[in-house]
Amino acid sequence: GMGGAAATGGVAGAAGQNVPAPQTVTAQLVDVVTGETHQVTAPTCIIGRERAAANIVLRDPNVSRRHAQITLAGTEWSIEDLNSTNGTLVNNRRITRCPLRNGDVITFGLSTFEFRS
Numbered sequence: 205g206m207g208g209a210a211a212t213g214g215v216a217g218a219a220g221q222n223v224p225a226p227q228t229v230t231a232q233l234v235d236v237v238t239g240e241t242h243q244v245t246a247p248t249c250i251i252g253r254e255r256a257a258a259n260i261v262l263r264d265p266n267v268s269r270r271h272a273q274i275t276l277a278g279t280e281w282s283i284e285d286l287n288s289t290n291g292t293l294v295n296n297r298r299i300t301r302c303p304l305r306n307g308d309v310i311t312f313g314l315s316t317f318e319f320r321s
Contacts, residue, residue: 231274231281233260233310233317242317247276250286251312266290266313274304281321283310 231244233251242260252258254269262271268288275282281304285292293311294302304310308319 231276231319231321234320236309236316236318244274244276249274252286262312262315264313264315267315271312272310281305281319288312 233242250258251260252271253267257270270286271288272292273284284301291298306321310317
């Protein structure tokens with residue numbers, strides 16, 4: 205009898221691990237040139253050139269220290285330009301703030317990324 209109970213417990217544990225925790229943030233910025241992937245690991249994520257100021261650091265002199273911010277509110281992603289010098293483009297259009305959808309192409313300075321969520 206105990207062997208059966210232990211086996212059942214193992215199955216339940218495996219099933220439980222497939223459910224993401226509420227804090228799990230599942231978005232990525234994928235560099236369209238290099239394929240390098242940056243994980244968006246918080247509901248608010250700053251993209252910029254300076255490690256002290258940004259969650260995702262881009263080595264691009266055309267990127268401002270604090271260039272843009274990606275935010276998750278509920279299930280809706282958005283991006284906001286933080287008054288960067290060279291601006292932020294989403295699908296080749298300069299934005300101040302706009303919603304983000306899976307597959308959108310974001311440009312910071314000379315770096316271009318595909319947003320995946």
